[in-house]
Amino acid sequence: MVLALLTLIVLTGARLFGAELWQVFAAAGAAVLLHVGAVVAHRRPWAGYAIGALAMLVLALTPFPGWSLTMLPSAVCFPMTLWRLTTLVSLRSSVVALAVALLGIVLTELVAWARLPPDILGWTRLIEGGLLMLTVGGVWLAALLIRRRHEAGRRAESERLAAAVADERASIRRDLHDVIAHTVTVMVARIEAAAVTTADQATRRELGDIAEAGRDAHQGLRAMLATLGPATVPPRAGARPRQVPISLDALSDLVASAASPLHAVTFTEVGERRPLSLSAEVAAVRAVQEGITNALRHLEPPVEVTVHLRWTPAELVVEVRDNGGKALRDGGSPGTGLMGIEERVRTAGGTLSVDDGDEGWVLRVRLPTKEGA
Numbered sequence: 001m002v003l004a005l006l007t008l009i010v011l012t013g014a015r016l017f018g019a020e021l022w023q024v025f026a027a028a029g030a031a032v033l034l035h036v037g038a039v040v041a042h043r044r045p046w047a048g049y050a051i052g053a054l055a056m057l058v059l060a061l062t063p064f065p066g067w068s069l070t071m072l073p074s075a076v077c078f079p080m081t082l083w084r085l086t087t088l089v090s091l092r093s094s095v096v097a098l099a100v101a102l103l104g105i106v107l108t109e110l111v112a113w114a115r116l117p118p119d120i121l122g123w124t125r126l127i128e129g130g131l132l133m134l135t136v137g138g139v140w141l142a143a144l145l146i147r148r149r150h151e152a153g154r155r156a157e158s159e160r161l162a163a164a165v166a167d168e169r170a171s172i173r174r175d176l177h178d179v180i181a182h183t184v185t186v187m188v189a190r191i192e193a194a195a196v197t198t199a200d201q202a203t204r205r206e207l208g209d210i211a212e213a214g215r216d217a218h219q220g221l222r223a224m225l226a227t228l229g230p231a232t233v234p235p236r237a238g239a240r241p242r243q244v245p246i247s248l249d250a251l252s253d254l255v256a257s258a259a260s261p262l263h264a265v266t267f268t269e270v271g272e273r274r275p276l277s278l279s280a281e282v283a284a285v286r287a288v289q290e291g292i293t294n295a296l297r298h299l300e301p302p303v304e305v306t307v308h309l310r311w312t313p314a315e316l317v318v319e320v321r322d323n324g325g326k327a328l329r330d331g332g333s334p335g336t337g338l339m340g341i342e343e344r345v346r347t348a349g350g351t352l353s354v355d356d357g358d359e360g361w362v363l364r365v366r367l368p369t370k371e372g373a
Contacts, residue, residue, distance in 0.1 A: 006073035007031045023062060030058040031074035038077040045085040049097055052081040053104060060108035079139040086143035087150075098140045105132045186258045189296040193260035247281055248273070248309075251288055255307055258292050262301035265292060271311025274369035280348040284309075284318050284367055287345065287352070290337045291320025291363040299325025299360075315350075316367045324360035341365075 007028075015024050033055035041048025056078050082101055086094040109129035188211045195207035255267040276284070288307050295305045303325040310317040338354065345352045350367035 003073045003076055004031070004035060010072060026058060026062045027072060030055040030062070031072060033058070034074045034077035038080050041081040041084040045081070045088045049081045049085045052078040053100060056104055056108075060104065060111055079136060082136065083139055083143040086140055087147045091144070094140065094144065098136070101136045101140075102133060105129055105136065108132075185293045185297045189258070189263050189301070190260045192301060193262040197261055248276075248284060251285060251307065251309075254285070254289060255292070258296065258305070263296060263303050263305070265305045265307070267307045269309040269311075271309075274311055274313060274316070274371055276316065276367065276369055277348060279344070280316070280350065280367040280369075283341070283344040283348045283350065284316060284365065287318050287341050287363065287365045288320055290341050291322075291361075293337065294363075295320070295322040295325070295361070298328060300327040300329050301325060311369075313369065313371050315369060318363075318365040318367070320363040322360040 011019075011024050011027055011031075014027075015021070033051055037048045037051030037055060039048070040051060056075065059072065059075065078101070082097055085097050089097075106129070109126075109132075191207050191211040195204045195211065198204050198207070252267055255265050259265045292305055292307070295303055299322060304323040306319075306321045308319045308321070310319070338352075342352045345365055345367065348367055350365060353364045355362045355364070
């Protein structure tokens with residue numbers, strides 16, 4: 001609107017100072033086309049640019065007393081269409097558009113030079129043409145730089161979203177492994193205990209088949225979870241811990257549910273409980289779950305497992321200790337549960353160690369309390 005008003009004022013003044021009526025109408029029509037092109041370019045950049053180029057051609061070819069019509073205020077609409085085009089189309093297409101604009105400037109200045117009065121020096125056209133080329137080239141370059149900045153921002157956002165998806169998939173994978181694998185392992189252990197304690201041979205065989213089916217299901221579950229992505233994904237800076245509805249209060253029930261006639265699982269806790277961060281509390285519960293799961297899955301019963309929590313003002317020490325059972329059983333390919341637990345513990349600021357002693361395995365986790373963090 002400002003450019004249109006300035007153009008109207010300029011053309012009115014030109015008419016008062018001797019411009020022909022048809023020249024004023026031709027310039028006004030070209031100015032209208034320039035504004036139409038600027039509006040159209042928002043939705044159809046090539047069409048808007050073509051309309052603007054046509055209007056500039058009309059201005060360049062229309063004779064006007066004293067100065068070139070390409071210097072009308074509305075002529076600024078043409079670089080605006082070039083800007084819009086450059087930010088939307090490919091680099092090659094934007095270079096073509098720039099070449100058209102530069103060619104138009106050359107044509108404009110040649111026409112103006114041919115009409116130049118004898119008393120005006122020709123180098124003035126060179127200065128004007130150079131300034132116009134610098135303006136158009138500067139607009140094109142600035143639009144290109146802004147476009148590349150926006151593209152870099154979109155790429156960064158896409159990478160951020162991809163990292164978030166990867167984090168979520170890894171988190172889902174760990175939760176599925178921790179919850180379902182533990183439950184299936186406990187079910188198999190209790191079925192095996194029932195098979196040993198029953199006197200009926202047919203029932204014992206049936207329970208043995210069910211336990212074997214459970215172990216196969218466990219292996220299949222791990223194979224399916226592997227399709228969700230790698231075992232560990234480095235946590236992103238600033239990522240919030242996943243809200244998992246578990247707490248240390250659930251440990252006693254978790255331990256009790258894993259016990260059977262052939263699996264003695266006990267729970268002890270010493271010291272005064274201290275506040276933990278959410279990630280540390282989740283890591284503690286998942287570590288206990290994983291330790292029990294591994295003992296029941298890899299050891300021939302009878303098995304004794306002890307879960308021990310020791311509190312100090314600065315840290316919580318979680319130990320899951322087994323007695324080695326009757327013997328080691330073939331549990332299939334190594335799982336990734338401990339790697340997931342290690343990542344949880346590291347994220348919470350703690351440490352994880354697994355010791356293979358003469359009497360069995362010891363999984364030990366140290367987690368800082370809020371007082372010791």
